[in-house]
Amino acid sequence: MSVKHTILICAGGACISSGEESVKSVLEEELKKNDLEDSVRVVQTGCMGSCNLGPIMIVYPEGVFYQKLKPQDAKKIVEEHLLKGKIVSSLLHRGPTGKVEPHAKEELPFFTEQVKIATRNLGLIDPFNINEYIANDGYFALEKVLKSSPEWVIEEIKKSGLRGRGGAGFPTGLKWEFTRKAPGDEKYVICNADEGDPGAFMDRSVLEGDPHSVIEGMEIAGYAIGSHHGYIYVRAEYPLAIERLNNAISQAKRYGLLGENILNTDFSFDIELRIGAGAFVCGEETALIQSVEGLRGQPVQKPPFPAQKGVWGKPTVINNVETLANIPVIINKGAEWFASIGTEKSKGTKVFALSGKINNAGLVEVPMGTTLRKIIFDIGGGIPNGKKFKAVQTGGPSGGCIPAEYLDTPVDYESLTKLGTIMGSGGMVVMDEDTCMVDVARYFLQFSADESCGKCTPCREGTRKMLEILDRIVEGKGKMEDLDMLEELALTIKDTALCGLGQTAPNPVLSTLKYFRDEYEAHIKEKRCPAKSCKALIAYQIDPNACVGCTACAKVCPVGAISGEVRKVHEIDQEKCIKCGSCYEVCKFDAVKKVDAVDLKLNIKNE
Amino acid sequence: MPTILDTDPRYEELDKYIDQVKEKKGMLIGVLHKAQEIFGYLPIEVQHHVAKKMKIPESTVYGVVTFYSFFTMKPRGKYQIKVCMGTACYVKGGQKLLERFREELGVQGDEPTEDGLFSIQEVRCLGACSMAPVVLIGERDFHGRVTPDMIPKIIDEYRKKEGKKK
Amino acid sequence: MKVMSLEDLQRIKEKFSKDLKLRKPKVRGKIVVGIGRHEEKDKVERILKAIWDELEKNSVNDIIVTQSSGTEFHEAEPTVKVQIEENESVVYGHVDEEQARRIVKEHIINGKILSDILVKGGKA
Numbered sequence: 001m002s003v004k005h006t007i008l009i010c011a012g013g014a015c016i017s018s019g020e021e022s023v024k025s026v027l028e029e030e031l032k033k034n035d036l037e038d039s040v041r042v043v044q045t046g047c048m049g050s051c052n053l054g055p056i057m058i059v060y061p062e063g064v065f066y067q068k069l070k071p072q073d074a075k076k077i078v079e080e081h082l083l084k085g086k087i088v089s090s091l092l093h094r095g096p097t098g099k100v101e102p103h104a105k106e107e108l109p110f111f112t113e114q115v116k117i118a119t120r121n122l123g124l125i126d127p128f129n130i131n132e133y134i135a136n137d138g139y140f141a142l143e144k145v146l147k148s149s150p151e152w153v154i155e156e157i158k159k160s161g162l163r164g165r166g167g168a169g170f171p172t173g174l175k176w177e178f179t180r181k182a183p184g185d186e187k188y189v190i191c192n193a194d195e196g197d198p199g200a201f202m203d204r205s206v207l208e209g210d211p212h213s214v215i216e217g218m219e220i221a222g223y224a225i226g227s228h229h230g231y232i233y234v235r236a237e238y239p240l241a242i243e244r245l246n247n248a249i250s251q252a253k254r255y256g257l258l259g260e261n262i263l264n265t266d267f268s269f270d271i272e273l274r275i276g277a278g279a280f281v282c283g284e285e286t287a288l289i290q291s292v293e294g295l296r297g298q299p300v301q302k303p304p305f306p307a308q309k310g311v312w313g314k315p316t317v318i319n320n321v322e323t324l325a326n327i328p329v330i331i332n333k334g335a336e337w338f339a340s341i342g343t344e345k346s347k348g349t350k351v352f353a354l355s356g357k358i359n360n361a362g363l364v365e366v367p368m369g370t371t372l373r374k375i376i377f378d379i380g381g382g383i384p385n386g387k388k389f390k391a392v393q394t395g396g397p398s399g400g401c402i403p404a405e406y407l408d409t410p411v412d413y414e415s416l417t418k419l420g421t422i423m424g425s426g427g428m429v430v431m432d433e434d435t436c437m438v439d440v441a442r443y444f445l446q447f448s449a450d451e452s453c454g455k456c457t458p459c460r461e462g463t464r465k466m467l468e469i470l471d472r473i474v475e476g477k478g479k480m481e482d483l484d485m486l487e488e489l490a491l492t493i494k495d496t497a498l499c500g501l502g503q504t505a506p507n508p509v510l511s512t513l514k515y516f517r518d519e520y521e522a523h524i525k526e527k528r529c530p531a532k533s534c535k536a537l538i539a540y541q542i543d544p545n546a547c548v549g550c551t552a553c554a555k556v557c558p559v560g561a562i563s564g565e566v567r568k569v570h571e572i573d574q575e576k577c578i579k580c581g582s583c584y585e586v587c588k589f590d591a592v593k594k595v596d597a598v599d600l601k602l603n604i605k606n607e
Numbered sequence: 608m609p610t611i612l613d614t615d616p617r618y619e620e621l622d623k624y625i626d627q628v629k630e631k632k633g634m635l636i637g638v639l640h641k642a643q644e645i646f647g648y649l650p651i652e653v654q655h656h657v658a659k660k661m662k663i664p665e666s667t668v669y670g671v672v673t674f675y676s677f678f679t680m681k682p683r684g685k686y687q688i689k690v691c692m693g694t695a696c697y698v699k700g701g702q703k704l705l706e707r708f709r710e711e712l713g714v715q716g717d718e719p720t721e722d723g724l725f726s727i728q729e730v731r732c733l734g735a736c737s738m739a740p741v742v743l744i745g746e747r748d749f750h751g752r753v754t755p756d757m758i759p760k761i762i763d764e765y766r767k768k769e770g771k772k773k
Numbered sequence: 774m775k776v777m778s779l780e781d782l783q784r785i786k787e788k789f790s791k792d793l794k795l796r797k798p799k800v801r802g803k804i805v806v807g808i809g810r811h812e813e814k815d816k817v818e819r820i821l822k823a824i825w826d827e828l829e830k831n832s833v834n835d836i837i838v839t840q841s842s843g844t845e846f847h848e849a850e851p852t853v854k855v856q857i858e859e860n861e862s863v864v865y866g867h868v869d870e871e872q873a874r875r876i877v878k879e880h881i882i883n884g885k886i887l888s889d890i891l892v893k894g895g896k897a
C-alpha cells in the first residue's frame with residue numbers, strides 16, 4: 001500500500017517538554033488500531049520554531065497545522081482527519097483575535113516572514129535519518145569541495161561574506177585562511193556548541209534538529225584548512241543534542257562520509273565529542289581550548305590566536321554551530337547567492353531565539369537587516385496580555401537592552417553595536433512594562449560575576465563591586481553618586497579585563513543607564529520601582545472595592561499574613577507579609593495590588 | 608571521613624571506562640562525568656582514585672572538579688530539582704519558584720532534604736526559554752510555565768512515586 | 774553501505790526526496806494581504822476572513838493565504854498580492870471586503886485580472 005498521509009511531529013526541545021512523546025505514542029496506537037500503519041507515515045522532526053504552540057503535528061498532503069496537542073487529540077486527528085477527511089478545527093492555531101483560522105503552516109505569519117538557511121532542515125527532516133539529510137542536498141557540498149582545491153573553498157567562503165554567528169562576527173573565510181597558512185603539522189577544527197548565553201537556544205535546536213549539517217560544515221572546514229581532526233564541544237545541559245550528534249556521527253561513518261577516505265578520496269576526518277561541565281566562560285575560545293584539553297577552562301592572553309596556537313598548541317579553527325550549518329548551503333548555492341541576502345556588511349540570515357514577554361516564543365531565521373519591529377511584532381506576534389513593549393535584550397550578558405524608539409532599526413552587526421549592544425549569538429529576550437530595567441542589569445551582572453573565572457582582577461573584583469552597588473539600588477539604598485561610580489567601574493573593566501567575558505560584562509549596565517536612567521533615579525531618589533518588580537520597594541495591598549472575600553488569597557498565603565472572613569474584605573498584615581506574590585497571582589478579581597512601599601508607609605503614618 | 612571505601616565495587620566500572628579512553632588525550636573531564644554518574648558525586652577519595660589511575664596530579668583533578676559547577680563534592684538528592692535562572696525564566700518569575708521550592712522542602716541551599724529525596728539547584732539557562740519559567744527534575748522531566756502554587760503538587764508527584772516503590 | 778561517489782549520493786537523494794516532497798502542501802498560488810500600520814489589524818482580519826470565506830464557498834483549497842507588513846505600496850494599503858504558479862505577481866490596492874471577494878471569484882477562479890483596482894503587474 002502506498003503512503004497516503006505523512007505526519008510530521010515536532011521533536012524539538014520545547015515540544016518534548018510539553019508532552020510530544022505521549023502524543024506520538026497515542027497516535028501510533030490509534031494508527032495501529034485502525035490499520036493505518038502502512039498508509040500513514042509518521043516522522044519526528046527537529047524544532048519547527050513555534051515553540052509556544054507545542055506539541056505540534058502537521059498532516060500532509062493537506063498541510064494542516066495542529067497545535068497545543070494533548071495525547072487524546074491524536075485520536076481525534078486519526079478518526080476525523082485521516083479516516084473521514086475532515087479537518088479538526090478545534091486544534092488549529094487561532095489568529096491574534098482568536099477568529100481567523102489558517103490551516104497550513106505556510107499561512108501563519110510566524111513562518112511566512114522567515115528565510116531558512118541554517119535551519120533549512122529543522123521541522124522538515126528526521127534528524128536520526130541520514131538519508132533524509134542527503135535528500136535535501138546533504139553532503140553534496142562536501143562532495144563538491146573534495147573535487148576542488150582548499151584555496152577555492154576559502155575564496156568562496158570569503159566571497160560569501162559569512163561572519164561568525166557565535167558573537168564576535170569575525171569573517172569566517174579569513175579565519176580559515178589564517179589557519180591554513182599557519183605553520184603546523186597538525187591542525188584542528190572545533191565546533192563551539194557551548195551556547196552559554198541565557199535566553200539562547202538556536203544552536204541547541206540546530207544540533208538536535210539537523211546534526212549532519214554541523215558535521216558536514218566541520219568536514220568542509222577541515223578540508224579547507226588541512227585538518228583531519230575535529231572536536232564538538234557541547235554543554236552538558238543538552239543531553240538530547242549529545243545523543244543525536246553521536247547517532248549522526250556513527251551514521252556518517254557507516255556511509256563513508258566521515259572517517260577514513262571520505263567519499264572514496266584520500267581525505268580523512270574524524271570528529272570527537274567533548275562535553276562541558278557548566279562553566280559559561282568555556283564558550284570563550286581560549287578557555288574552550290583549555291577545557292577541550294580536560295583542564296580548568298580559564299582564558300589565556302591573545303595573541304597568539306587559536307589560528308596560530310590552539311588546541312594541543314596547534315593551529316585551530318573555532319566556529320560556532322550556526323556558522324558551520326551555513327557552510328554547506330553556501331557551497332551548494334554559491335557565494336554570490338548568499339551575499340545577495342542581508343545588508344552591506346552583514347550577509348545571509350541570522351537565527352534568533354525569541355523569548356520573554358512575547359506571544360510567539362520560538363526560533364526564527366530572518367535575513368540580516370530585518371527590523372526589530374518585524375521580528376518582535378509581525379513574526380513574534382507582539383506582547384501578551386495587552387502589555388506595553390519596554391525593551392529587547394540582545395547578546396546575553398555581553399549585550400544590552402534596546403528601547404522602543406529603536407524598534408525600526410534593521411538588525412545587523414554594525415547597527416546593534418551602535419545601539420550599545422551586540423548581535424551576540426542570537427538570544428532576544430523581550431521585556432514589557434512589568435520588567436524592571438535596573439533589576440535586569442543586576443541579573444546580568446550577577447551572572448557575569450558568578451561566571452567570572454577569577455583569573456584577572458578587573459573582572460573578578462570589578463563585577464563584584466558593580467553588583468554590590470546594584471544590589472543597594474534595587475533595595476532602595478542607592479545614592480546618586482553610585483551611578484557615576486557604576487559608569488567609571490564599567491569603563492575600567494571594559495578596558496582592562498583579560499577576555500571577552502570581562503570586557504563585555506558591563507554592557508547591560510551601560511545600556512540600561514543610557515536608555516533607562518530614569519528608572520535608576522526613581523529607585524534612588526523616590527525609592528520607587530516603576531515596574532513594581534523590586535521586592536524591597538513594593539508592597540501588596542487588597543483593594544477593598546474589588547475584594548469579594550473569596551478567601552483564595554488567605555488560603556494560599558504561606559505565612560498567614562492575610563485575614564478576613566468569607567465574603568468580607570480581606571487585609572494583608574504588612575509586618576508578616578514576605579512579598580512572595582502568591583496572593584497576587586491567585587486573585588481572580590484583580591483585588592490584590594502592587595503598590596510602592598513608600599506610599600504605604602505614608603498612609604499608615606497619616607492614619 | 609571517607610564515605611566511599613577503597614573496596615567499593617563501583618570502582619571497577621570506573622576503571623573499565625578509564626581503560627577504554629586511556630589512549631585519547633584530554634579525557635579528564637569526561638572521566639569525571641562518568642565518575643559522577645556512577646557515584647552521584649565526587650568526594651575527595653574518588654578524585655584521588657581518578658588521579659592515580661590516570662597518572663594526573665591530585666591537585667589538577669581537584670582544580671578541575673572545583674572549577675566546573677556541574678561537579679559536586681557533596682551528595683545530592685535523588686531527585687535534583689533544577690530551577691532555571693536563564694533570562695527568560697528570570698523575567699517570568701524563576702526566582703519565586705526557587706523561593707517556594709526552598710520553603711516547601713525546608714532547605715536553604717543545595718543540600719539534600721533529610722529523606723535524601725530532593726535537592727535544589729539553581730542552573731544556567733536550560734535552553735527551554737519558550738516555556739519559561741522552567742524546572743527540570745532529574746535529567747528528563749521538564750516542567751514548563753510553572754507557577755509557585757503548582758510546586759506542592761509537583762513535589763507530591765515524586766513523593767508518591769517513591770511511596771509506591773516502597 | 775558506503776557512499777563512494779556523486780552518483781551514490783544522487784541515488785539516495787532520488788529515492789528519499791520523494792518522501793520530502795510529500796511534506797509540502799499542494800498549492801497553486803498565494804494571496805498576501807499587506808498592511809503597514811498596526812492599528813489597522815482589524816481591517817486585515819476582515820479582509821482575510823472574506824477571502825477565506827469565499828475560497829471555502831467555492832471549494833478552492835490549493836491557495837495559501839497570508840499577511841505581510843510593510844509592502845512596497847504604502848499609499849495603496851490595504852493591498853492584496855496574488856501569485857499564481859510561476860506567473861508574475863499582481864498587486865491590488867485599497868482593497869476592502871467586497872473587492873477581496875471579487876479577487877477570489879474573478880482572479881483566482883476565472884483567471885481574470887481586475888484592472889480597476891490594479892496597482893502593479895498584469896497587463897490589463
Ligand SMILES: Cc1cc2nc3c(=O)[nH]c(=O)nc-3n(C[C@H](O)[C@H](O)[C@H](O)COP(=O)(O)O)c2cc1C
Binds near residue numbers: 167194280
Ligand atoms: C564569555 C564568552 C562566551 C562565549 N560563548 C560562546 C558560545 O557559547 N558559543 C559560541 O559559538 N561562541 C561563544 N563565544 C565566542 C567565541 O569566543 C568565538 O568567538 C566563536 O566561537 C567563534 O566562532 P564564530 O566565528 O563562528 O562565531 C563566547 C565568547 C565569550 C567572550
